[in-house]
Amino acid sequence: MARSVNSVASRARRKRILKQAKGYFGRRKNVWTVAKNAVEKAMLYAYRDRKQKKRNFRSLWIMRINAGARLHGMSYSQFMGKLKANNIELNRKVLADLAANHPEAFAAIVNQVK
Numbered sequence: 510m511a512r513s514v515n516s517v518a519s520r521a522r523r524k525r526i527l528k529q530a531k532g533y534f535g536r537r538k539n540v541w542t543v544a545k546n547a548v549e550k551a552m553l554y555a556y557r558d559r560k561q562k563k564r565n566f567r568s569l570w571i572m573r574i575n576a577g578a579r580l581h582g583m584s585y586s587q588f589m590g591k592l593k594a595n596n597i598e599l600n601r602k603v604l605a606d607l608a609a610n611h612p613e614a615f616a617a618i619v620n621q622v623k
Contacts, residue, residue, distance in 0.1 A: 570605035577608030581619040591622035 523541055529551075530537060530544040537547040575585035583591075592599070597618065599607075607615040 567601060570601040573605035573608045574601060577604075577612070577615050578619065580612075581616065581623075583619065583623075588619065588622065592618075595622050597622065 526545050526548050527539065529548045533547055536543045538544060571585060574588065578585055578588040
């Protein structure tokens with residue numbers, strides 16, 4: 510009896526990986542072993558960077574709040590401390606948006622906590 514090889518599944522698996530490698534440069538897009546490694550590495554980066562994106566945005570929000578607070582003679586840590594003391598529950602995303610796009614609203618918040 511002949512050896513049975515499931516070439517349909519093998520081809521489908523290779524095709525799926527090569528489809529994911531579409532747009533890559535050089536042999537990374539069309540040579541199976543190179544593409545497999547490239548896609549695997551890309552998936553690891555994607556997983557890692559989904560978490561890193563959250564860190565980066567929080568860092569950006571903190572910088573924007575700090576810049577806005579310093580315009581009113583206050584540091585970021587003083588401003589956040591006074592927000593907590595006055596029970597103003599606005600998250601950093603909203604505060605950063607106010608500091609960047611609505612300076613008069615941000616100034617009102619700063620005046621309220623002073």
